[in-house]
Amino acid sequence: MIGSEIKRGTAELAVLSVLQDGPLHGYELARRIEQQTNGALRFTLAALYPMLYRMEQQRWIRGAWETSANGRRRRCYRLTSAGRKKLSPLQREWAELFRALQRLTKVSHA
């Protein structure tokens, strides 16, 4: 069972990483994450929006209403400078964690 802190950390990293490429609205953000992780990470509406609102309050992302080419109004989220600053150490921490886990698995298999 994955702990809630780890889940939250993974989810935040996923959102920040995807938004690095440009602004996206909620549905598209969830779809991109699912695509880019080959379905390993999936966000339902119930999981996505409370997290987006929390990250917005922390000023890591900023949401603004925009009208798309098909005339639909969607709230698009973009990475703020605070979010960019948060992303690099987060990426480092997760990379370290995965390396450590890989080493551990190799040792236990040897």
Next chain:
Amino acid sequence: MRDWQELVRQRLSGLGLDAAERDEVHAELAGHLEESYEALLKEGMTEQAAVSAALFQVTNWQDLQQKIVIAKSRGHLMKKRIQQLWIPGFLTFILSTVFLMTLQKLGFRPRIVGGGPIAFLFYAPWLGSLLFVGALGAYLSSRAGGSRGAALLASVFPVLALTAAFLLMFPIDLIIERVIGNHVDFSIVATALLREGIGWLLVPGAALLVGGLLVHLLLSPQSSSQGTVIG
């Protein structure tokens, strides 16, 4: 055509946010559901199955409602607290300290009331200024929508900070005296506490509070109507 916004509004009717923000959340979630539904239709689902599958993303709307309110209000509460308490409070603290230091620099002598070990020092102009400082703290807090409690706390903030310093200073002083081997008479400490407490906390606190109360009474209809908005 399905009204997704209405669908979300019905399920999140108790969203404890202000009207504009609530509408935004409803619209945003409705947009998400609509896109999910359309994608499912494209995948070949029937209309009814696509609606069910889209709505299946939320198993507990009550729980979602709570999570959204917590996520949205965390920042609001912090922002409100800063505007209603910390900014006015620190301003009253800085103003009262700077004014007292200026008086001391200009050579104003304090008035001595009482005699012997219980002699209180009062800077009359400073005490007078505290009425205005307290009033300013309460005004700024009330203008930011602060409750009566927040406004009065902001007005007496300098004394609260001094009280905290007092409470820390005396036990530390007692410990130091004991460590270096000095005998400390408890009655002397108690007298000093009483004297300094009255001179630097009680009387200035009363002056600040009177200023704060006066402003709060003047602004009370305005402050109570602003205080009802919950973020």
